[in-house]
Amino acid sequence: MTILKTNMARRSVLRAGTAGAAALAFGGTAAKADSNQVIVYVGTGDWAESNIKAFVRPFEEETGIEVIEVEDWYNLNQVRLWVETGTVQADVLNIGGSQVDIMANEGLLEEIDYSIYSDATKNDIVPESQHKFGVGALFYSTVLSYWADQFTDQPPPSGWQQFWDVDGFPGKRTLVSGEGGYGSWEIALIADGVPMDQLYPLDIERAFDSLDRIRPHITKWWLDGSDNQQIFADRFVDLGAAYNGRMGNLQKQDLPIVIDWNEGKLEQDFWGIPKGAPNPENAQKFIEFASRGAQQAIFSQEIPYAPTNLSAFDYIPEDVAVQLPTYPENLAKQFTRNYAWEAEVIDGKSNLERLIEAWNRFIIS
Amino acid sequence: MKGTTSIADNVHASSVAERGRISWRWGIGLLVVPALALLAIAYVYPMVRMVLVSFEGSQFSTEHYLAFIQDPVYTTILGRTFAMAATTTVICLLLGYPAAYLLSHVPKRYRGWLLLLVVVPYLTSFLVRTYAWVVLLNDNGPINGALVGLGIVDEPVKLVYNTIGVHIGMVHVLLPLMILPLYAVMTAIDDRLVRAAYSMGAGPVRGFLAVYLPLSLPGVTSGCLLVFLISLGFYITPIMLGGLGDVMLVNLIDIQITRLGNWNFGAAASVVLLVVTLAAVVVIRQLSGSADVFGLGDGTMRRQSANGSSAIARVRKRLSGLLRHNAVSDAAMIIVARHRSKRWADLRARNRRSISIGKHLIAAYAAVVFIFLVIPTFIVIPLSFSSSSFLTFPPPGWSFRWYEHFFTEEGWVNGTLLSFQVGFFTTVLVTVLGTLAAYGLVRGRSRYRALIMALVISPLIVPPIVVGVGLYWTLVDIKLIGTVAGLVLGHSIGALAYVVVLVTAVLSRFDISLERAAMSLGAGPLRTFRKVTFPLIRPGIIAAAVFAFIHSFDELVITYLISPFGIKTLPRMMWQNIRNEIDPVIAATSSMLILVPLVVLLILKLTNRKSRGTDVRATPF
Numbered sequence: 001m002t003i004l005k006t007n008m009a010r011r012s013v014l015r016a017g018t019a020g021a022a023a024l025a026f027g028g029t030a031a032k033a034d035s036n037q038v039i040v041y042v043g044t045g046d047w048a049e050s051n052i053k054a055f056v057r058p059f060e061e062e063t064g065i066e067v068i069e070v071e072d073w074y075n076l077n078q079v080r081l082w083v084e085t086g087t088v089q090a091d092v093l094n095i096g097g098s099q100v101d102i103m104a105n106e107g108l109l110e111e112i113d114y115s116i117y118s119d120a121t122k123n124d125i126v127p128e129s130q131h132k133f134g135v136g137a138l139f140y141s142t143v144l145s146y147w148a149d150q151f152t153d154q155p156p157p158s159g160w161q162q163f164w165d166v167d168g169f170p171g172k173r174t175l176v177s178g179e180g181g182y183g184s185w186e187i188a189l190i191a192d193g194v195p196m197d198q199l200y201p202l203d204i205e206r207a208f209d210s211l212d213r214i215r216p217h218i219t220k221w222w223l224d225g226s227d228n229q230q231i232f233a234d235r236f237v238d239l240g241a242a243y244n245g246r247m248g249n250l251q252k253q254d255l256p257i258v259i260d261w262n263e264g265k266l267e268q269d270f271w272g273i274p275k276g277a278p279n280p281e282n283a284q285k286f287i288e289f290a291s292r293g294a295q296q297a298i299f300s301q302e303i304p305y306a307p308t309n310l311s312a313f314d315y316i317p318e319d320v321a322v323q324l325p326t327y328p329e330n331l332a333k334q335f336t337r338n339y340a341w342e343a344e345v346i347d348g349k350s351n352l353e354r355l356i357e358a359w360n361r362f363i364i365s
Numbered sequence: 366m367k368g369t370t371s372i373a374d375n376v377h378a379s380s381v382a383e384r385g386r387i388s389w390r391w392g393i394g395l396l397v398v399p400a401l402a403l404l405a406i407a408y409v410y411p412m413v414r415m416v417l418v419s420f421e422g423s424q425f426s427t428e429h430y431l432a433f434i435q436d437p438v439y440t441t442i443l444g445r446t447f448a449m450a451a452t453t454t455v456i457c458l459l460l461g462y463p464a465a466y467l468l469s470h471v472p473k474r475y476r477g478w479l480l481l482l483v484v485v486p487y488l489t490s491f492l493v494r495t496y497a498w499v500v501l502l503n504d505n506g507p508i509n510g511a512l513v514g515l516g517i518v519d520e521p522v523k524l525v526y527n528t529i530g531v532h533i534g535m536v537h538v539l540l541p542l543m544i545l546p547l548y549a550v551m552t553a554i555d556d557r558l559v560r561a562a563y564s565m566g567a568g569p570v571r572g573f574l575a576v577y578l579p580l581s582l583p584g585v586t587s588g589c590l591l592v593f594l595i596s597l598g599f600y601i602t603p604i605m606l607g608g609l610g611d612v613m614l615v616n617l618i619d620i621q622i623t624r625l626g627n628w629n630f631g632a633a634a635s636v637v638l639l640v641v642t643l644a645a646v647v648v649i650r651q652l653s654g655s656a657d658v659f660g661l662g663d664g665t666m667r668r669q670s671a672n673g674s675s676a677i678a679r680v681r682k683r684l685s686g687l688l689r690h691n692a693v694s695d696a697a698m699i700i701v702a703r704h705r706s707k708r709w710a711d712l713r714a715r716n717r718r719s720i721s722i723g724k725h726l727i728a729a730y731a732a733v734v735f736i737f738l739v740i741p742t743f744i745v746i747p748l749s750f751s752s753s754s755f756l757t758f759p760p761p762g763w764s765f766r767w768y769e770h771f772f773t774e775e776g777w778v779n780g781t782l783l784s785f786q787v788g789f790f791t792t793v794l795v796t797v798l799g800t801l802a803a804y805g806l807v808r809g810r811s812r813y814r815a816l817i818m819a820l821v822i823s824p825l826i827v828p829p830i831v832v833g834v835g836l837y838w839t840l841v842d843i844k845l846i847g848t849v850a851g852l853v854l855g856h857s858i859g860a861l862a863y864v865v866v867l868v869t870a871v872l873s874r875f876d877i878s879l880e881r882a883a884m885s886l887g888a889g890p891l892r893t894f895r896k897v898t899f900p901l902i903r904p905g906i907i908a909a910a911v912f913a914f915i916h917s918f919d920e921l922v923i924t925y926l927i928s929p930f931g932i933k934t935l936p937r938m939m940w941q942n943i944r945n946e947i948d949p950v951i952a953a954t955s956s957m958l959i960l961v962p963l964v965v966l967l968i969l970k971l972t973n974r975k976s977r978g979t980d981v982r983a984t985p986f
């Protein structure tokens with residue numbers, strides 16, 4: 001699992017940086033025709049590799065539009081700065097599910113032009129992925145994972161109620177930190193006995209009482225995928241919540257990690273276009289291309305994130321498909337994170353803000 | 366002109382000289398202006414915008430300030446942040462003072478090596494050093510391995526992902542920042558003063574407390590100030606090494622701004638942090654009995670009389686106190702002279718022994734501190750040769766692939782070059798401007814010196830994310846967004862603070878009469894500076910330049926916002942790696958960053974030895 005890149009010296013970000021930075025850096029003014037380029041933020045590491053292989057190269061071949069792929073992160077703050085100063089530096093962004101509504105509400109995103117999508121594609125893409133301001137790019141899950149040898153002489157834990165049972169299932173534990181607005185609140189409610197289909201609207205107080213009970217037994221609360229991967233790889237923890245993609249990486253490295261889909265939390269990332277992007281039309285075309293089943297199938301075979309276009313499963317071999325979060329058998333066991341509820345603003349505050357505030361109170365108590 | 370001069374001529378001459386002195390004083394005050402101009406563009410203008418944002422622009426709403434102050438979560442975290450910074454500062458002082466003492470008293474030929482031990486860890490990216498502590502301190506790591514293996518404990522001790530881990534990480538990063546100002550001041554202390562105290566019968570403790578400590582106080586002040594202020598702004602260390610409750614205020618502000626887009630609240634919180642911090646600094650200095658908040662000295666050109674407030678005058682008073690020179694003791698001395706002289710000899714012999722023991726204790730203690738400083742380096746270098754893709758220690762096998770990775774993978778080499786480029790320009794800019802400003806602040810006469818000083822150091826307190834947002838707008842306005850020049854501006858505001866604090870510390874210890882002597886012999890101000898002042902304050906300036914460079918080299922948050930499109934500085938490459946897969950390429954990068962300057966310095970030292978001049982005050986640099 002190295003981050004060796006394919007040879008892309010010519011189209012590299014660096015060349016763009018030195019040769020055309022000034023031209024590229026400032027998009028913004030509306031009445032400008034698209035150049036023959038599109039700037040796509042492809043993420044970093046293995047995820048970037050997979051995006052490039054599945055979407056960027058094929059798109060370039062089919063349309064002849066040059067893709068400038070940027071391997072970097074960005075955050076809401078940056079996009080806001082770009083849009084407000086008219087210095088938008090990207091055409092296509094990969095946006096976390098919880099951020100799409102926030103960004104849309106602040107007027108930071110362009111509307112998706114679904115008219116260029118074929119009816120077949122629109123049929124096949126899952127309804128939750130067809131947002132007014134974004135198109136679902138991938139599904140991933142947070143699931144209970146553990147080292148296989150932790151439970152050799154007893155059945156391993158399944159489901160979060162068993163995870164909360166520290167005596168019945170001993171081991172060093174980890175959960176997702178709530179700091180960034182992703183958190184273990186739904187998991188805590190399930191552990192407290194709430195059925196998966198009755199999770200939302202979240203009973204915040206009950207969730208945090210539940211978290212309080214497991215708190216002394218958590219060795220580390222992880223915040224990022226790399227933390228997540230590293231604490232399992234180095235065996236700082238024996239069991240806990242983890243991204244399925246990260247655990248898949250470890251499994252590829254022959255580490256005996258087991259993933260349990262039961263009561264997993266399904267989440268989405270979206271493709272979006274910042275308002276005032278330099279090449280909005282090309283951006284729409286790119287996103288449409290990336291939403292095709294055949295392309296998403298390539299993507300999901302590179303990295304275990306699930307397609308949002310269900311026709312992709314026609315192209316994915318069975319042994320790969322069973323590892324994906326939206327494989328029907330896996331999907332049935334999980335619940336989906338409710339972004340709309342989080343973004344709902346009541347009394348001037350969004351529910352997401354309430355959750356973060358509750359988390360802040362939790363950590364200082 | 367020989368022969369008699371008239372009284373009128375004398376009066377005329379002295380008033381010309383007086384006017385010259387006054388205009389020179391004002392002139393010196395003007396030395397601060399270039400630095401202030403830099404700050405005005407790169408810091409004040411952005412901050413004014415952010416302050417306006419915190420008040421919701423023209424509405425002047427205090428809504429966000431009230432939201433902050435009335436929220437128990439934020440006030441608690443504010444308090445905890447201060448407590449963490451205070452404890453870190455105290456620990457750094459306790460560890461750093463003996464280390465600096467050893468550094469300044471060791472024979473010159475060893476001094477260079479010891480200084481390397483202090484500075485070299487600093488060249489490693491602080492991200493990598495912090496991560497090295499995760500590797501070292503966790504349950505499966507070497508420290509716990511040794512503790513359990515030696516039977517000191519039965520089970521691994523929890524040293525990381527809690528407050529202990531955060532303190533270890535923060536102290537390790539900040540210790541050189543305490544040691545170097547102390548060292549720079551201590552090298553200027555005349556040891557004969559201490560020996561004079563010993564010769565009058567003071568024991569080692571008394572001699573230290575009465576003589577040495579007051580003389581080293583400017584170093585203590587600036588070291589503590591720097592460490593305290595920078596600790597307040599730490600947020601990556603608590604994330605990587607801390608537990609749930611170890612979050613610091615800057616973390617919370619960061620989340621409000623980057624994840625929720627709440628600029629108003631983030632800006633208001635930062636202003637509160639800034640105001641409370643400056644107030645705390647003023648209060649502490651008042652309590653310690655000095656109206657001179659930042660240790661700038663009183664700036665007069667005249668040598669202090671024995672009743673004056675300078676450190677030397679206080680030392681003189683103490684020395685004379687030791688002599689107990691009064692009529693009663695004179696009489697008693699005559700009567701018991703013979704008896705007393707024998708007891709005196711005994712006392713001095715005992716003191717000599719305890720002074721010698723004391724010196725050895727200090728040396729041992731300081732040695733432990735130096736070992737602490739270099740331990741992570743000894744982790745990072747082997748890790749860079751690991752064959753594994755993870756940073757497990759000890760490495761399972763050996764390989765050069767991470768070095769290969771550094772040179773072949775895109776972004777690493779260019780990132781390093783960019784970081785060096787920006788670092789170089791930043792360092793040159795702020796060292797020059799900062800030294801001028803420091804000189805103007807210490808020697809000049811202005812009522813606003815404390816205010817200017819507060820302005821200069823405030824970038825160290827204000828969360829960089831807040832400055833960064835404001836700076837982004839500013840750079841767009843002046844059309845420097847996404848350029849190297851913009852990066853230099855962004856890095857300069859923090860780097861300038863380091864330079865000013867360090868150089869003022871050294872300058873305020875500097876005996877002004879040396880300058881006056883040179884000028885009375887006919888040297889102009891420029892010549893005096895070149896031949897007299899500069900060589901003597903050079904250690905301070907070099908230390909300041911080193912820290913300025915390192916600040917720029919490590920800067921992450923502001924850089925992230927204002928970087929040129931498509932190219933990342935080295936800390937951003939490292940942070941990305943740590944956030945992605947944490948593989949040993951960061952260890953390889955850090956190892957090269959350590960080894961290359963070491964080799965260069967080694968070559969310099971070897972060639973220097975041959976051409977060493979007879980400069981009495983030769984510094985180890």
